[in-house]
Amino acid sequence: MILMNVILCSIVLFFPVPSVLPAKYQPKWKKQACEIPSSQTEYSHYICTDDGEVKCLPGWNGDLCDVPKCRSGCDPLQGYCNRPGECLCKLGYYGERCNKCIPLPGCQHGYCNTSFECICQEGWDGIFCSEPTCRSDCHATRGYCESPGECLCRLGWSGRNCKDCQVLPGCIHGYCEKPLECKCYPGYTGILCQTPICSSTCHKERGYCKKPGECRCKIGWWGKNCEKCFPYPGCVHGSCRRPWECNCKKGWGGMLCDEELTHCDENPEICQNGAKCISVIKDEGSYKCLCREGTSGRNCEHSEYHTVKPIAVKPSAVKPIPVTSIAEPEEVTRNSTIDKIEKEVEFASGYNISTITTSATTTTTTSTTKVGSFTENET
Structure with a gap:
C-alpha cells in the first residue's frame, strides 16, 4: 500500500496537471457555417446556436449533420436509412432490424448465418440441403432414402442394407448373381426355372415329371420310360402302337381280337382258279377270295376270257x-x-x-x- 502511494506521487510530480483545460475542438467549417449566412439552406440539417456553434437537428448526426439516425435497434452492419427513423436492409438480409439473413434460393432443409448461405440441418446434405442422409450401413449405390436415417433398395436389390440381388419376378426354382436374374437350381429349366428336368430316358412326348429325375406317363401310356401303350379295354389277342388301339395278331379278328379266323384253313379249296383265301370275321362272311386277273365271283369261279x-x-x-x-x-x-x-x-x-x-x-x-x-x- 505504501509502495502504491509512492508511485502515484511520483507520477503527479513528473506530469504536473495544467491549471486550465484547452477549449473543445470545433472544426473550421462549423465556424464558417454560422459566420456565413449563405452557407445554410433549407436542406441543411443543423442550426447555429447563440454562441455560433453548429447544432444538428433531431434525427441527424455526423460532422456535417448529414447522417440520418436509423430506427433504434437497426443492425449497424446490415441495415441503413435515408432519413431518420428508417431501417432499410442490405441485400441478403430482412426483418425489422435487418438482423435476419436470406438463405441460398432453393435451400430446402438448411439455414444461414450470412446472406445466401445454405447450412444443412442434421440428416440432410447437398448444395440445397435436399438430399437426405441415409442410414450409415445402407449401400452407397444400391440403396437410397427419402428421409434421413432410412434405407430403401433400388430396383433389383433387397435386404436390410440393399446388398442382396433380387431374382427375376416369377422365378420359382432359381437364384441370382446380379439383379433380375434367374439362374436355375440343378434339376430345373425354363426362363423362370419352372420346369423340372425329367429322367434322361423318359420319353419326351409321352412322359412328363413334376419333380427332377422322375418320369410320369401321360394318359394312354405306361412303362418305366412311358414307351408302352394301353390297348383298347378288353382287347384279347391284339396289341397297340398308339393308345386305345386293338391290332389283332395273326389268326384273330373282331373289334376285341377275340374271334379266331380259321375258315380258310378248314376249307382250303373254297377259292378257285388259283385265288388266295383270307379268313375274316363272321360278320364279314367268314372268308374272302383274292381273285386273279380275269376271274370273278365270290369264290373266283368265273373266267372272263378264253x-x-x-x-x-x-x-x-x-x-x-x-x-x-x-x-x-x-x-x-x-x-x-x-x-x-x-x-x-x-x-x-x-x-x-x-x-x-x-x-x-x-x-x-x-x-x-x-x-x-x-x-x-x-x-
Missing part, C-alpha cells in the same frame, strides 16, 4: 406252211350251257397238227368263236 393252251413243237420240226387260201370262217355260237367247244382246223396235207380246243365258262352271255381253215398250194 385261254388257248400252248402247243409244244420242236423248233427242228417246224416247217413253213404254204397257204393257198383261207376259207371264210364259220361262226359257232354257244350259249351259257355250253362249257366246251371243239373245232378241228384242217391244214394242208401233211400239216394236220391237232385239234385246237378252246374252253370258256359263261353264265349269261353269248359269244362267237371264228375258226378258219388253211389250204396248201398245189404245185
